[in-house]
Amino acid sequence: MKTLVSLISFLAILLVALPGPLYKFGILELGPAFTALRYGVFAGIGAIVLILIQVIFLRKNISWANVAVSAIFALVAVGLPLSIMSKAKSVPPIHDISTDLTNPPKFIAIAPLRADAPNPVEYAGEETAKQQKEAYPQLTSQIYSEPSSQVFSATEAAIKELGWELVNADKSLGIIEATDTTAWFGFKDDVVVRIVTSGADTIVDIRSKSRVGRSDLGKNAERIQQLFTTINNNL
Incomplete structure (x- = not known):
């Protein structure tokens, strides 16, 4: 026995x-x-x-x-x-999370990397947005008083601190793209950050999307919050 x-x-x-x-x-x-x-x-x-x-x-x-x-x-x-x-x-069975549900940031450099991914690069749609609003109401655009160049540098540094793979950092477009690979299964989740100037303020939106799987187990929402926290610490 x-x-x-x-x-x-x-x-x-x-x-x-x-x-x-x-x-x-x-x-x-x-x-x-x-x-x-x-x-x-x-x-x-x-x-x-x-x-x-x-x-x-x-x-x-x-x-x-x-x-x-x-x-x-x-x-x-x-x-x-x-x-x-x-x-x-x-958590809701969704895998595409964005702080801007009306005009989600678009993947540019990462788009070709997702060509064979089961989850397409396009935003998941209204039903996903509805479920996100109910589950993660705290995830919204963040407004900073610092100039966009400073926020851009803080965001790029935050991504490196978190150990994500930096794919694209285009200051002229205000776009930063990165890929985070999970430790256990090695799932690749992609992140795009959009940084724009609005008057005296800087508006930051983040979108995080899994390449595979229907549900992300809340990981994308956690990732966005983690990135905002690190950006805030850097600023």
């Missing part, structure tokens, strides 16, 4: 931990990667059941150290995917 529990819990953690890197490096397609995650949850649940049987009925013959390690593996294998599912249910 001890060996069986160890094997199942170890298998469970592998099925949950490995799909991300395997997809990231092109070894596994996205569909099979998510299937492996699902099986990892099932294996984790099985391991937890066996651990409980051990603790309740075979207490005299078990190694508590082995049980502890197996339980940690099993709980992580079950808890991590379930937390992702819970996050998905708490």
